[in-house]
Amino acid sequence: MKQTVHPPEHRSVRLRNGAAHAAPPAARTTERRRPASPQWAAWAFLTPVTLYLALFYAYPLYRNLDLSLRNYTVRSFVQGDAPFTGLENYRKVFDDPTFAPALLHTVVFTGVCLAFQYAIGLALAVFFNQHFRLSATLRALFLVPWLLPLIVSASTWSWMLNSDSGIVNAALHALGLGPVNWLTSPSWSLTSVIIANIWIGVPFNLVVLYSGLQSIPSGLYEAAALDGAGAWRRFWSITFPLLRPVSAITLLLGLVYTLKVFDIIWIMTKGGPADASTTFATWSYQLGFGNLLPAFGQGAAVGNLLVVAALAFGLLYMRVQRKQAYS
Template identity: 45%
Template sequence: MSASTQAPARTPSRSATRSTVAPPVRPGQRRARIRTGITRWLFVIPAAIFVAVFFGYPVVKNILMSFQDYTTATFFTGEAPWVGFANYVQVFTSAVFTTSVVNTALFTAGSIVLQFVIGLGLALFFRRHFPLSGFLRGLLLLPWLLPLIASSAVWKWLLDQDSGALNQLLGLVGIAPVPWLVSPSLALIAVIGVNVWLGIPFNTTILYSGLQSVPPELYEAGALDGATGFKAFWYITWPSIRSVVSVVIVLGVVYTLKVVDIILGLTGGGPANSTQTLATNAYHQSFINFQFGIGAAVSNVLIVVSFVFAMVYIAISRKAVDE
């Protein structure tokens, strides 16, 4: 067929051209969009004001205090001389700060590992349906619901060297009283043990919820391929709850870093600063030594560390949502 006999290319009609153009926005639609935007901002603004007043202002004020010589005299004179980074230099060169950093790391790592291992074991145990399983799960939440000061007071009585219930039980089997809270080598272990007891309900509850989301069909299919017992846990359960595990660990780290009540109630940071952490160090500097500027500097270090783990938590949460 020659070129002269070929049909000419079709050009788009006016109707097709018009269909590709977005229709004009009517005045009524524009007003509706404006009203919708204003309504959204009316819901957001109160929350933004609340966050700015009750969270933003304290953080900014704490940062400013860390650069000032802020003491009890400031409350009477209203003057807090600007000292720059002098408070941070004093904090970082202090022997107590080094001790508190090491204790914070040991306290956090020991608490998180034990809480997670025991919590995961209990979550796997309660996944089995047996009589009173619901009642026992509810009973497990009691340590989490009790006020921390009340819990620390009870544990201080239990761990007392002279009249503590634990040492009395050990005495029945011929073991001498153990100085749980007054020995520099044992005090941190005792505090970690109490914090583990308080954190187990949180780990068990979240991990149990994650286990409930694993489809039973995966275990049935895995059993046909020989994946039972530990193999079923390693190849089916663990991959299915990996995102939940990450969230539990990161949140546990953030919560543990700021623990003050338990340590103050049990040992007060002693003996010989053996249980002094960054949180208790900030408390002592501010409310015992009344050096609010130095206490603010220590707490800012803790805020930065917590912020890093908070960003990790947000990243993990977004990744879980995407998956």
Template identity: 40%
Template sequence: MAAHTSQSVAKAAGDESDVARGRSRRTDGPQRAANRGGLKRAFATHWYAWAMIAPVVLVLGIIIGWPLVRGVYLSLTDANERNVARTIGANHIEATYTFVGLDNYTAVLSDPVFWQRLVWTVVWTVACVTVTFALGLALANMLNRDFKGRAFYRMALILPWAVPGFVSVFAWRFLFNRDNGILNKLLDGGGIAAIPWLDDPTWAKLSVITVNVWLGIPFMMVALLGGLQSIPGELYEAAEMDGATTWQRFRHITLPGLRSVSMTVILLSTIWTFNMFPVIFLLTRGGPGDSTEILVTQAFREAFVSSPRDFAGSATWGVLILALLMIFALVYRRALRKQGEVW
């Protein structure tokens, strides 16, 4: 009797599962058809938007997608200036480089130079972003108040952003000149010995950080100023009436109100600083020695300075830089999600 009952239950369960599978098959087909119909309707309704973004997508695919794919491919070969395709006069020499797999990545990751460059790049990025954010936030708070000449100060503080980067770097290079620079002239007038701004490794590192901070403050200040102006003034008034101090208002109103803007500008500033080639190359060229070389300048050196020029090695450095930034962005995104931020 018990066996008969168990068989009946099993049969009933099987019948129910068959019915469920049949129902799933009947509903999956219409659902897929509905999705396809929805896509067709969306395309028919918004065809103008698709037409407008198509050229942008095409251009981005050409100027970003193709070089990226080509770079990844070269990083898996032994390409250099001696074995790539080239034309000398009327003669065309075919490429003879070969596929080597992950050998280049193994070589770079086992090279102490890579880790030295990575450590300094991380230190340089963290220092620049931290100081830039702190100063930008301080200036944004000051400019968010009503005072005489506020428009002039805003314009003056945004000016470094308007000047082309290479012009600013060359101006700073002149200021840092050991013999004729204005900074050392001022120090000499005060009886202080000249500082080897760009000739000593430690001073050179401080110099490049200073210049990059000076270039990055306007962007940080403008973004944070916009965030400050979006915080309702009633919150500050209510907190002040409740007896909150200036620090308490800043901590409990300003910082939470700027969280979304802060997360975005920190991410962008980190990516830009990590790849800030012009400041390092134009100010110190990675020197003195190789003390200020970062990952991106080392990739440039592999492709255009080393002999023979190592295109595969440079591509490998570039792919590793991209991978590091992608990992950082993913970790950063996960951290934002845990904090309840949407990104």
């Protein structure tokens, strides 16, 4: 038996002019739910990031600061009764005879690595920007040092710079030159780790700077060439100025990375010989874990000095970027 469905009844409404029209059906009694507030959606997206930053950045920094202000020993780590000493650990660090050489090595290591990594990376980026045959293949091969684990890269350089069986000394012998104690001489150990770190950091500069070059309009180079500007003139007048924002972030990231380099130095020289290649990163590890009687507070103090240095350069970069945006 078929069930007939009757359409909703429309009531006739009489207007003033005598005409009549059908009134709309009765409104639904149920109301639609209102959409969620955009503010709650924003907090929902921010919550995972906030928790991640709090657990893996803010809390470790707080613990490291607390560690540097107390006299922690192995026993106090277990019992939790480390006495508060204030800035005593920092005073001991500044009075330590290793402080001045470690500071000098950190500055030299960071400055030389940044300069050569940026210069070589920029030269390679400009070279590969010509889009010649096999450009993509060669560019991919240059990424190998960046993709390798640091322990593999450092171990490879340790073998290459070995005084007795290294390939570098073998090449020097073939050229009629005497061997060099790259890793065991106080005069050469810092140079050795600098060379290894430059080799590892060049691919990062190449990738970032090459991406920046791709954003420069090619029409600028064509117009400059029509005006008679040579390759060197086009580089200084077009490439280098327009690449300045990318260069700034490249140098900042390279600075933060180079300040905390530990793996390469520790695997190759362990900061020696006679602290000739000791930086703040390796010194902090030696104070906290390299002795039978570890000085956890002093090691944390040295680590905090690195954090302050990286933070200072980060704030300086933000200030420069803000000035450029306003100008």
